[in-house]
Structures are given as C-alpha cells and as structure tokens.
Amino acid sequence: MQHEAQNEILDEILASSSLEELQTVKTKYLGKNGLVTSQLKEMGKLSPEERKAKGAEINALKTSLEGAVEARKEVLEQAALEAKLHSEAIDVTLPALHFPVGGLHIISRILADLEGMFGRLGYRTVLGQEVEDDLHNFDALNIPWFHPARDLWDTFWMTDGRLLRTHTSPMQIRYMLEHTAPLRITVPGKVYRYEATDATHESMFHQLEGLLVGDNIRMSDLKGTIAEIARGLFGPSTKVRFQPSYYPFVEPGADFSVWWENPRGESKWLELGGCGMVHPSVFRAVDDLREALGKPRTYEGKTGFAFGLGAERIAMLKYGIPDIRYFYQNDLKVLGQFRGELETLSILEAL
Ligand code: FA5
Numbered sequence: 001m002q003h004e005a006q007n008e009i010l011d012e013i014l015a016s017s018s019l020e021e022l023q024t025v026k027t028k029y030l031g032k033n034g035l036v037t038s039q040l041k042e043m044g045k046l047s048p049e050e051r052k053a054k055g056a057e058i059n060a061l062k063t064s065l066e067g068a069v070e071a072r073k074e075v076l077e078q079a080a081l082e083a084k085l086h087s088e089a090i091d092v093t094l095p096a097l098h099f100p101v102g103g104l105h106i107i108s109r110i111l112a113d114l115e116g117m118f119g120r121l122g123y124r125t126v127l128g129q130e131v132e133d134d135l136h137n138f139d140a141l142n143i144p145w146f147h148p149a150r151d152l153w154d155t156f157w158m159t160d161g162r163l164l165r166t167h168t169s170p171m172q173i174r175y176m177l178e179h180t181a182p183l184r185i186t187v188p189g190k191v192y193r194y195e196a197t198d199a200t201h202e203s204m205f206h207q208l209e210g211l212l213v214g215d216n217i218r219m220s221d222l223k224g225t226i227a228e229i230a231r232g233l234f235g236p237s238t239k240v241r242f243q244p245s246y247y248p249f250v251e252p253g254a255d256f257s258v259w260w261e262n263p264r265g266e267s268k269w270l271e272l273g274g275c276g277m278v279h280p281s282v283f284r285a286v287d288d289l290r291e292a293l294g295k296p297r298t299y300e301g302k303t304g305f306a307f308g309l310g311a312e313r314i315a316m317l318k319y320g321i322p323d324i325r326y327f328y329q330n331d332l333k334v335l336g337q338f339r340g341e342l343e344t345l346s347i348l349e350a351l
Helices: 003-015 019-030 035-045 048-087 106-120 148-152 170-178 219-234 280-292 311-319 324-328 332-338
Strands: 098-100 183-192 204-214 240-245 250-261 267-278 303-310 344-346
Touching: 003 019, 003 048, 019 035, 019 048, 035 048, 106 183, 106 204, 106 219, 106 311, 106 332, 170 183, 170 204, 170 280, 204 219, 204 267, 204 311, 219 240, 219 250, 219 267, 219 303, 219 311, 240 267, 250 303, 267 280, 267 311, 303 311, 311 324
Parallel strands: none
Antiparallel strands: 098 344, 183 204, 204 303, 240 250, 250 267, 267 303
C-alpha cells in the first residue's frame, strides 16, 4: 500500500471524535472484511517472493494502524472521562439553595400556644364537629328556639335543618354526655356566623372553648385561670378585666378583656372572650340527655366554669394586626411575616 494511502487512514483515525466513530473506522480497515484483512487474504495468489515482501508490508501497516487506533482510543476515553467528571462536579463552595417551605398559619400557632398553656394546667384538647344540630348548639345550652338570645348568634342553617356551629360551646354538651366529672377540656376549632365582615368580624373564625367541672368550683378559679392564660399570651404584667355579661349557658356570665398598650402609645381594654359559671340548666339538660341514653345522671350538684376565646382577636392583639380579614386573604406578604425562622430549610438540611 502506498504511503499516502496509509497516511489518509491514519488521518481518518485521528479525526474520529468519539469512541463509536473510532470503532467504525477500525472495522472499515482492520475488521473481518476490512481493507487490510482482505489484502492479507489476497496474498495466496502471489508468488512466494512477492508474498514475503507484501506480507511484511501489510503486517507493518496493520501494526501501525492498530497502534494508532489504540492511541486514539486512549485519548477519546480520557476526554470522555473528563467530560463526565465535569458534568457531575459539585462545587461545595457555592452557597446552599434555600427553599422556603410553608409555615403554620398564625391562627394555628395561637391555638397551639393555647393548647400548650392549658395542657400545663391539666386540660385535655378535644375536637368537636363543625356541622352541628339545634340540640347541641342551642337547646341544651339553655337557648330554646323561642329564646331571644338566639339572635346573638346569626346562624348558617343547612337545608336539612342542621347548622354550622356558631360557637365551640356545643362540645361542652357532647363531652359531658360521654364523660363524668371531674373534667377539664379545651376545644379549639372553626365557628361560623352569618354576619357582615368588617375589621373585627369574620363569618368564619376560630374559638377555643374551655370547660372545667368538679366540686366547689368558684368564680375565683375561673378568674385565676383566665388571668394565667392572658399573662402567658401577653406577658406577666398584663392586666385583665372581667365585666358582667349575658350568656344563657352561664350564670354569672362575664366578658374578659386585657389592657392593651402598643409602642405607638395607644392603649385600651380589648375584649378576648366570654366566660362564666356553668348554668344549672345546662347540667340539667345534660343529665336529661344522659338519662334518655340510659346513663346515670351525674351532674346534679356539680359546679364548673366555661369560657370561649376568639383566636383571631388574640392574634390581632399580640401582633398588632389591624384587620381580621388579612388572615384569610392568603396574601403571602402578610402571612410570611409570621413564619418562624426554623421553617426555612436549606437544601442541605432537606437532603
Ligand atoms: C360565644 O361564642 C360564647 N360561646 C363564649 C362563651 C363560652 C361564653 C363559654 C361563656 C361560656 P361570643 O359570641 O361573645 O361568645 O364570642 C366569643 C369571642 O369570639 C368574642 O369575644 C370574640 O373574641 C370572638 N368573636 C365573636 N364574633 C366574632 C367574629 N364575627 N369574628 C371574629 N371573632 C369573633
């Protein structure tokens, strides 16, 4: 084979830019049906002298090509390895990516804080149902259908006669039907009122109900409990005020407020919730219902107190939020301000 032809093949080998291409070139010249191999096969037709000379020539060509293929293969393999290392490289000096994950809604936090505080006072958290009936939401709470106090709670009625609970108080009845005194529970949850919304009123909001029943429970126990919680929420020197109020299911009844001062110098009494001593009519209604269910009457002669806190009002007070409607507009600019530091996980922490 002529010198130029050999050089051309060598160029072709050098020009192959991938291992696959190189393999194709190799097969073309050195494969079973390749050019070099077929020349070797042709040698049978030559005279012994010619065969000797030609054989040496073809073998030299073969060795040279094999060497070139091997050299090119090494180069290409090294390049492939480098490309792979490059594409998989991790720059550990880059700052970690931060993926903000959601945080608890501010109302969930307030309710969780309250649950913790009441838990330390020995209260058990129970959940009620949002779709209630007349009996538990009103009748058994000493609010019969003809009672004008029903107007205090504008109600969403369902077509089947049931209703969306207007307060968490129905759970007082449900719990006493199933359990005997002594007991102490809190009931956090959503409540609904058919009323126009404004800066301090929503048609869906959250309450935390409390009920404690035992023997010789007094109004001072109630006042002490509420004061303890108010100070837990707003600081140890928080002033708490009780004012007489009317709720058919307690007697006496009261509203409680805290003295609210903010850095701008505004200060006023802000109402947080209602409370009072459980009305004997409520105990009687529970005993009647228990009896109808074949259970012993156990609430006669018991004493207890109950209260209902508005969670949104507490959050507004604690964080200086001027309008209750911010809570449910789901604007992340607002909600994001109340997300704790801990809830921003870096990618490294998340892995
Ligand atoms: C009640 O719902 C009684 N069940 C509370 C109670 C329980 C009294 C046990 C005695 C014994 P009231 O309607 O006042 O009471 O609501 C209680 C609290 O819920 C209010 O003080 C206020 O903080 C909050 N609240 C009432 N209406 C709204 C509203 N539309 N939007 C936001 N918060 C409200």
